[in-house]
Amino acid sequence: KQEVTQIPAALSVPEGENLVLNCSFTDSAIYNLQWFRQDPGKGLTSLLLIQSSQREQTSGRLNASLDKSSGRSTLYIAASQPGDSATYLCAVGSDYTGANSKLTFGKGITLSVRP
């Protein structure tokens, strides 16, 4: 059974800092990994999707990397801003026969960026 872990559960940093959010998963037989952002009272917003054949994806100040063999992904946020404050969720699409995009989520990291 796939398990996804995100540590720490919460993180507080000053504005402008570069930071790395970590995600680990137990079963390396994945076909993709997604990073989502969740704001209070709102749904999830997909930030980056990395296919299993890829090593990283970039969007603006965000860069996500994937190392399948070690079961790890990182989300790098450059020059953090108060507007980046949210919960960041890592989700793994696992290689279930006949199934598609059943995602297994971590519990998320709640990020607070202080002005």
Add this chain to the structure above:
Amino acid sequence: GAGVSQSPSNKVTEKGKDVELRCDPISGHTALYWYRQRLGQGLEFLIYFQGNSAPDKSGLPSDRFSAERTGESVSTLTIQRTQQEDSAVYLCASSLGVYRGETQYFGPGTRLLVL
């Protein structure tokens, strides 16, 4: 275009009552997913639809939970004889297809509180 919408946004009910949650996916999206997010927990997969068939119901926690989908549009998640442990945010997502690697787009969720 319009995103995934869910109704109601909040629902308070008494233990033992039945509730029905609704999801309107993005137009043209053939795949639809239901997840549950309990307080302090990660998102749990419940069920997904390809068109109006549900190939994977493995995440439904008990036989009190059921879901239907009309064609490739609206889906309803029904919880019968609600229990306090059913209190959670129920999230719906849709994707263009069931091919691996499709991004899932999430709705804002329905917050269910069972008293």
